[in-house]
Amino acid sequence: MKNQRNEEDQLFLEKADGFLTANVQRRSFLKYAGAGAASLALLAAGCKKDMNSDDMGVSFGTGDTAVLNYAYALEQLEAAFYIQVLNFPYESMNANEKSLLTDIRDHEIAHREFFKSALGTNAIPDLKVNFSSINFNSRDSVLGTAKAFEDLGVSAYNGAGQYIALGDYLVLAGKIVSVEARHAALIRDLISNGTFADNTVIDAMGLDKSRSPQEVFAIAGAYVVTKINLNTLPG
Structure with a gap:
């Protein structure tokens, strides 16, 4: 069991590292994300957890599986938001903003597809979301929500890193959170130039905040319709 687990972990890490570092074009990244999905193994088959929902809601599993499903849930939410933003762009969206938001959308979809492929049968199902409280016709509403989501995502990764048991998984999470922090800085500057790293997210020690x-779900849950069971999440 131990040798099989080590081999599967290594295969997962090789595939994941290649995915996160490759120069994937917008139109091909989804194809790349899905390539080799059947061979990706997060846990040995004997350690597989049932991800079906019950009366308590969708279970994230336990251990590293729970933490990665947690990240997967947040990436689903962010991807769905940016897809909506680009499908129904606000009237004042200029070419530069559209290009930047398209890049962010593509990154979030890539992150979502990465976790889905990596988790395989251990992945939670697609979550249903509700963005009715967001005015997608308003630049202020869209960018304000984007700022909240990106800041939330960074703080979520920062807070969850301590619960990842396998060090190499932590490295991969670090690669993703660094991209999320770039998104957060960009959105903040679109709202007000020079606010990319103010004291609302960075403390006196120069450290980003964590949740x-x-x-995190006390905030993100307002947009998620699917019932989620948080009992197996650490912290």
Whole structure:
């Protein structure tokens, strides 16, 4: 069991590292994300957890599976938001903003597809979302929500890193959160130039803030319709 687990972990890491570092074009990244999905193994078959929902909601599983499903849920939410933004662009969206938001959308979809492929049968199902509280015709509403989502995502990764048991998985999470932080800085500057790293997200020690999974879902849960069971999440 141990040797099989080590071999599968290594295969997962090789595939994941290649995915996250490759120069993937917008029109091909989804194809790349899905390539080799059947061979990606997060956990040995004997350690597989049932991800079906019950009366308590969708379970994230336990251990590293729970943490990665947690990240997957947040990436689903962000991807769905940016897809909506680009499908129904606000009237004042100029070419530069559209290009930048398209890049962010593509990154979020790539992150979503990465976790889906990596988790395989251990992945939670597609979540249903509700963005009715967001005015997609308003630049202020869209960018304000984008800012909140990006800041939330960065704080979520920062808070969850301590719960990842396998060090190499932590490295991969670090590669993703660094991209999320770039998104956060960009959105902040679109709203008000020079606010990319103010004291609302960075403390006196120069460190980005972090949130526990429970704190994150207290905010993100307002946009998620699917019932989620947070009982197996750490923290």
